[in-house]
Amino acid sequence: MKQLEDALKRQLNEDQAITYPDFDEMWTHIEQAESDSSWLQAGRASAIPRRPRSWSKIAAVVSLSVLVAAAPVYAAIHYDWGNLLRSNEGIQAALDQNLGQHLGQSITKDGVTLTLQTAIVDENRTVILYSLDVGKHRETDFWNVKGMTLKGTNSSYKEGEYNYEQWDEENQRYNGYFESDWTPGQDTAKIILTADAIDLKTVQSKELPLNPASPEVQSFNIGREGMRKIDVQPLVQNKDKLLLLGEVTFDDPLAKAWVYPQIAAYNGTTMVKELPGGTFGEPGDHGEYKLKHFLKADEITPGQTRFKLQYWKQERSIPGPWSFELELSKKQMESGTIIKKLDVPVEPGDTSNTIEKMVITPTQIRLSIRYKGNGAQEQMPYKKSFLLVDGRTLKSGFYYGYSTEDPNLITIRFERPAGLLVDEGTPITFVGKYKVTIHTEDKAPTLLKNISTEKQTLIRDVGGYPVEWTYYMQGKDLYIETGSDDPHFGGINQTNMGGKYNDPLGKPVTTNFREDGNNKAIDVYKNFKGTEASVYMYFYTTDDPDKETRVQLQP
Amino acid sequence: MESNREVFETYNKDVYRTCYYMVHDAADAEDLCQEVFITVFRSNWQSIDYLKTWIMKITVNACLNHLKRRRSLQHKLADNLHLFQGRGMAKSVEGLIEQKETSQEWVVHLSRLPVKIRAVLTLRYMHDFSLAEVSEALSIPLGTTKSRLHKGLKLMKNVLLEAGMPEEAWKGEPYEATGRCTQASIK
Numbered sequence: 172m173k174q175l176e177d178a179l180k181r182q183l184n185e186d187q188a189i190t191y192p193d194f195d196e197m198w199t200h201i202e203q204a205e206s207d208s209s210w211l212q213a214g215r216a217s218a219i220p221r222r223p224r225s226w227s228k229i230a231a232v233v234s235l236s237v238l239v240a241a242a243p244v245y246a247a248i249h250y251d252w253g254n255l256l257r258s259n260e261g262i263q264a265a266l267d268q269n270l271g272q273h274l275g276q277s278i279t280k281d282g283v284t285l286t287l288q289t290a291i292v293d294e295n296r297t298v299i300l301y302s303l304d305v306g307k308h309r310e311t312d313f314w315n316v317k318g319m320t321l322k323g324t325n326s327s328y329k330e331g332e333y334n335y336e337q338w339d340e341e342n343q344r345y346n347g348y349f350e351s352d353w354t355p356g357q358d359t360a361k362i363i364l365t366a367d368a369i370d371l372k373t374v375q376s377k378e379l380p381l382n383p384a385s386p387e388v389q390s391f392n393i394g395r396e397g398m399r400k401i402d403v404q405p406l407v408q409n410k411d412k413l414l415l416l417g418e419v420t421f422d423d424p425l426a427k428a429w430v431y432p433q434i435a436a437y438n439g440t441t442m443v444k445e446l447p448g449g450t451f452g453e454p455g456d457h458g459e460y461k462l463k464h465f466l467k468a469d470e471i472t473p474g475q476t477r478f479k480l481q482y483w484k485q486e487r488s489i490p491g492p493w494s495f496e497l498e499l500s501k502k503q504m505e506s507g508t509i510i511k512k513l514d515v516p517v518e519p520g521d522t523s524n525t526i527e528k529m530v531i532t533p534t535q536i537r538l539s540i541r542y543k544g545n546g547a548q549e550q551m552p553y554k555k556s557f558l559l560v561d562g563r564t565l566k567s568g569f570y571y572g573y574s575t576e577d578p579n580l581i582t583i584r585f586e587r588p589a590g591l592l593v594d595e596g597t598p599i600t601f602v603g604k605y606k607v608t609i610h611t612e613d614k615a616p617t618l619l620k621n622i623s624t625e626k627q628t629l630i631r632d633v634g635g636y637p638v639e640w641t642y643y644m645q646g647k648d649l650y651i652e653t654g655s656d657d658p659h660f661g662g663i664n665q666t667n668m669g670g671k672y673n674d675p676l677g678k679p680v681t682t683n684f685r686e687d688g689n690n691k692a693i694d695v696y697k698n699f700k701g702t703e704a705s706v707y708m709y710f711y712t713t714d715d716p717d718k719e720t721r722v723q724l725q726p
Numbered sequence: 727m728e729s730n731r732e733v734f735e736t737y738n739k740d741v742y743r744t745c746y747y748m749v750h751d752a753a754d755a756e757d758l759c760q761e762v763f764i765t766v767f768r769s770n771w772q773s774i775d776y777l778k779t780w781i782m783k784i785t786v787n788a789c790l791n792h793l794k795r796r797r798s799l800q801h802k803l804a805d806n807l808h809l810f811q812g813r814g815m816a817k818s819v820e821g822l823i824e825q826k827e828t829s830q831e832w833v834v835h836l837s838r839l840p841v842k843i844r845a846v847l848t849l850r851y852m853h854d855f856s857l858a859e860v861s862e863a864l865s866i867p868l869g870t871t872k873s874r875l876h877k878g879l880k881l882m883k884n885v886l887l888e889a890g891m892p893e894e895a896w897k898g899e900p901y902e903a904t905g906r907c908t909q910a911s912i913k
Contacts, residue, residue: 172879176851179882182832183852186739189746189833192756194738201734201763427753458752578838 190457192424252300255337255346258568261534262298262348264589265291270503270533274299274495281489282306283369285316290497293504293532295584297321297353299364299497303336303345311373313483316493318367319349359500366494371487372429376479379403379434383413384473386645393419396484397426403434403478406680406693412446413471416680417462418455427460432482434464436471443470507533509595511725517553517603518720524551526601527580529724531593536565536585538601538724543579553603553720556583561597563588599724606718607661609710610634616705622649623702633711636660640706649699651677651706654691661712662690668704675699677706690714730767737778738763740853741785747848748789750837762788782853783863786845793841838885843878846871 256263265271271289278285284304291298305314319334336347349364379391381403388404404416419432433451436443446465453461470476509531517524517540528539536558542550556567565585593599617631619642626643638660641652653663666677677694696704741762745755762785774780836844842864849855849863861871 172883175879175883175886179847179851180854183743183747183836183848185832189743190752191739191742192752192759194734194742197738197756197760197763198731198734200760201730201767424753424756454752456752458756 192458252346255300255335255348258586259298259348259350259534260586260588261532262291262300262586264587264591265293265504265534267589268533271300272500272503274497276495276497278493278495280369280493283314283489285366285369285493287364287495287497290499291504291534292354292499292501293534294354294501294508294510294530295352295532295535295537297351297355297499298534299349301347301349303347303369305345305371308338308343312486313372313374314345315370315372316347316366317370317488318365320365321351321353322363322365355499355501358502358505359498361496361498364495364497365492367491369489369493370429370485372483372485374481375484376435376481379478379480381405381415381434381478382473383415383471383476383478391480393480396430396482397421397423398430398432398482401432401434401480407468411468413466413468414680415462415464415466417464419460419462421458421460424458427458429485430460430482432460432480433462435479435481436466437477437479438470438472438475443467443476504533507531507593509593513724515722515724517551517722521552526722526724529599532587534587536560536587536593536599538583538585540581540583541579542581550579551581551603552606552608553718554607555604556585557602557604558585559598559600559602560591560593561599563591564602596726598726601720601722601724603720603722604716604718606715606720608713608715610713611710613708613711616707619651619704619706621702622699622704633660633663633708634713636713638663642704644699647698649696649704650680650693651696652691652693658690658716659714660690661714662692663708663711664692665709666694666706667709668696668706730763733766733771733777733781734763737781740778741781744782744785744848744852745789747833747836747852748786748841748844749792750833754792758785758788758792778853779855779859779863782849782855786849786863790841790845835882835885835889839878839881843874843881846874847878847882850875 252263252266256266266289271291274287274290276287283306285301286304287299287301289300291300301316303314303316305312308314315336316334320332332349332351332353334347334349336345339346353362375395377393377395379401381389381391383405386404386406388402390400390402392400399420399422401420402418406414406416415434417432417434421427421430431451443466446467449462449464451460451462453463455461509529511529511531513526513529515526516522517526523543525541525543526538527541530537530539538556538558540551558565558567565588568584568586587593613633617629617640619627619629619640621627622642622644624644626641628639628641630637630639632638633655636655636657636659638653638655643650651666653666665679668675668677675696677696680693680695738759742755742759745758745762746752749755749758762781765784765788766781771777771780836847839847845864846860849860850857855863857868857871857875860875861868864871866874
């Protein structure tokens with residue numbers, strides 16, 4: 172352990188392993204914050220020069236909140252939530268059965284009213300439905316409630332908290348819901364629901380005179396909403412796909428949290444449909460905001476297709492506290508709740524993944540799956556999950572539940588459709604489809620010879636699949652593209668040149684996903700010197716879309 | 727030390743590095759670092775005897791609060807779902823998280839540990855805090871500090887081995903490598 176302690180001391184204090192921010196700039200921000208706070212302290216004569224401030228902000232600080240406390244009341248609530256709950260069928264089903272707890276509390280500030288309407292609380296989650304009345308509303312306006320969270324709950328970790336609003340044209344208001352994995356430990360609990368602010372944003376755009384035919388990095392100044400510039404590099408991937416790699420540099424790093432820049436391509440007034448696989452928001456080495464967009468190469472005509480940077484602009488922010496005291500109860504849901512300890516493997520012989528528990532509530536069925544393997548194995552190898560409940564098939568939700576506190580436990584959630592009756596005797600079977608297997612056994616190098624700016628391709632067998640390796644220099648960097656025409660080959664995750672401590676490591680240019688049916692990957696080796704390289708794989712995956720596992724959960 | 731500026735210049739790197747290792751996100755670390763200094767300057771820091779210990783206590787607690795309150799990136803992005811509809815967002819978000827894991831630094835290894843353990847290791851090994859100082863900074867009993875430290879070292883060893891870093895790599899002297907180690911990403 173002594174050596175590990177020494178290594179930790181060295182590593183954690185290793186200056187070169189870290190890129191420091193611009194401390195001068197940070198100092199300017201701190202000074203500014205300091206002068207703002209001094210000025211705000213009422214009644215204190217300040218020596219700091221006053222900067223012009225917006226009156227609306229000052230008005231917000233002194234505006235009064237209206238708060239009405241309420242005890243749990245159950246009532247038939249006739250409120251049309253439109254399609255807000257389309258991905259929360261179970262919540263809609265509970266509302267239809269009048270299982271909601273009426274809240275009816277409002278806070279009004281600066282002409283904007285947030286009203287909590289109904290809570291649905293069960294053994295799996297807490298959902299609070301609310302409406303937002305903003306007065307005059309333009310088509311380009313997007314209001315949203317920022318930083319909604321539950322306080323006063325004993326659990327210190329707020330996993331799975333999320334809120335979302337949708338404009339309801341007919342009723343001229345926003346409908347929204349807040350969802351949290353928190354549930355009362357007892358039948359009822361007193362908690363506080365707060366939001367940091369209610370914001371108004373609009374979508375803006377700026378033309379980017381990008382040449383999609385040039386693989387060079389092209390730089391454009393932005394100078395808006397805290398964004399300084401964007402660097403865009405168009406790369407043609409596998410002949411038919413154009414990959415746009417973007418990197419936005421910010422003058423105001425705080426703007427990153429809400430500007431959400433993205434690149435859109437237009438032919439005339441028609442927006443070019445983006446291919447799946449794009450990402451945004453990945454942080455760069457120096458705090459840049461990275462984007463990846465995939466477009467069909469034949470839909471892009473150099474000189475004709477126009478490119479635009481689209482982003483949010485914050486028009487208004489009404490700060491909190493937007494704070495509601497609530498007493499929530501899960502009592503009404505208890506009669507329909509079944510908790511079952513299972514501990515069965517995901518498939519026979521799998522010792523790494525175990526279905527630990529099933530919790531059935533009136534709104535949702537959740538499976539907890541525990542992973543006991545090591546990093547080289549796959550956490551939950553089946554990528555598509557279904558439940559067969561009394562002959563009906565339920566498809567799992569978009570996300571796995573994942574806790575940073577217990578990263579080896581994931582939860583798979585199935586919304587309960589209206590009219591689905593479940594008791595202890597109802598047959599329930601878990602069906603996993605689309606198996607992905609990780610292979611680490613191939614440790615042989617691939618030799619790349621005569622490396623030059625010319626693209627060269629060789630075919631190397633990986634786990635019985637023919638894999639194309641294409642390599643070329645671009646500027647000072649070596650690019651290695653891998654991929655196979657056989658769809659059962661899942662792709663190579665990452666390459667390296669030796670795998671030892673000081674050996675070069677390929678940096679993935681593309682962001683690939685297991686089960687995405689795409690086995691093409693690009694790694695870049697920055698500042699590569701030489702004309703030959705022995706390249707190793709960390710691991711590759713194989714995809715078996717038709718492989719299926721069935722586990723009977725009850726009776 | 728006499729001025730705010732002097733305090734900032736002396737400790738900015740220590741504070742930033744702590745935040746970065748605690749939260750594993752450069753932008754968040756930058757915000758937290760700024761927040762810590764604002765807190766420090768709004769306090770009567772001139773009356774504090776052990777300034778560094780006190781600043782580090784504020785720093786680690788700011789990070790712990792941030793991690794508690796942080797809504798995951800998934801949710802942040804999902805807030806703006808209506809803007810990004812039809813672009814396979816869930817997958818993209820998973821990808822972001824997976825992509826981050828290809829980073830080669832120890833910050834990745836440390837981020838695998840539970841936050842409470844991460845806090846103990848950071849104070850102990852980055853800032854050379856005594857066990858009593860760690861207990862004081864985190865408001866936990868000495869016994870808890872000891873057990874978290876012990877558990878942290880055990881977990882760290884496993885994380886390093888799992889990441890394909892053989893024991894020789896971190897045991898060996900001299901130690902030229904600067905936080906580099908091979909780390910398989912999840913494809």
